[in-house]
Amino acid sequence: MLDLKNVKKTYLGGSTALDGVNLSIGPGEIVGLFGENGAGKTTLMKCILGLLRYQGEIALDGQPITPKNIARLSFATCEHSYFPALTAGAHRDFYQEHFPRFRGKRFAALMDFFQLPMGKAVRSFSTGQKNQFEVILALSQGADYILMDEPFAGNDIFNREDFYKVLLGILEPEETILLSTHLLEEVQHFIGRAVLLHQGKVAGDITTLELEEQGRGLMDFVKETYQYKADRVSRALGELTDRE
Template sequence: MIELKYVDKRYPASSALLYVHSLTIPTGEIVGILGENGSGKTTLLKSMMGIGEMWSGEISYDGKPPTEAYDRIAFVTEEGSFLPDLTPDRYGQFLADFFPRFDRNYYAKLLKDYELPADRKIRTFSKGQKMKLELSAGLAKRADYLLMDEPFVGKDIFSRRDSLKRMVQGLTGSETVLLSTHLIDEIENVIDRAVVLHKGLVRADFYVDDMRERGLSLTDVMTEVRDSNTSHPYQWPEG
């Protein structure tokens, strides 16, 4: 279980902020972290990785801070965490030394499925190839917690759907996944729950099944959040 309490993160000389009063994510959920660009999605995931200092608050994984749970967390980011002068094969060897559960066979399969050359230096890859490598490495860590920050940016719609399909097929069902994206139409049938950020605040937190029972879509809720003038979290319409 992931728990966030009174998480407050600010930036010097900037009005940007992130504040989460309370957020609990049980084991096994697939949660979409949604919001417009600049809403705080990346800041939230980086904070959950223990990257950068917070003003105040606590983030824990089964009662432990991120720094004590690194071997159980995989962070897939658009920025990339790979070593550019290594080949994918050497990078896999490097990851296996640091992550005991790193699945070399699954990693090799993903490289093959994505048609990534295993013996070419990563710095020669295109942006799309680097993102596929990042996704392959993250999934192969077989982590309990998978944090994904815009993993499908830059791909065409068919590549995005293929990557999303591979991600879901690679899960065992016991992982907790947080997926940050603005491609809400493509993940609506994948996520169990949505947390919507707006200007650094959690403005909605709901389960997709409850949303559907009310005849709403993710687009409907995102529009309500964006157009609302209140600072209070979004509430379901009556009836």
């Protein structure tokens, strides 16, 4: 269980990125993390990974996250965290050495599925291939909690859909995914729970089962939570037209 209690993050400039986040994510969950730009999604992930200092408590099965248990978390980010000069094969060897639970079979299968070259330096990959490789590494590390921050930015729709399908097929029951994305409609059938962040706070937290029972779609839930005004565009256009 990944537990966050009253997690706060204020940057040196004084801006508050996280304002008392409470969240529990259990084993086997696939959680979508949504929110507008600047809502705190990336900051939240970086705090979980210990990449940023924060106030509050973050615990993994009751233990603070330290170098001893950090390998239970993996991270796929649109900023990319691989070594550009290494080949995919060299990454595999490197990860095998540092992450004892590295899933070599999964790595090989995913590399094969996406037809990524094993012997070329990753820097020579296309943007889409780099994203795929980043996610492959995160999925193959052998982590219990896989954090993904906008991992498919730059990939085409077919590519992304393939990936969701493959992901659902390969995940073990105890593997947990926390996926931050703006592609709400795309992932709604893939996730089991949606967490909405707004101005550094959890504004909504619901399972897709609950949504189904209520007869609502994920987009409706998001719009309601954010109090989205549907007439916003027409009013703005009207005002603009009047002025002219």
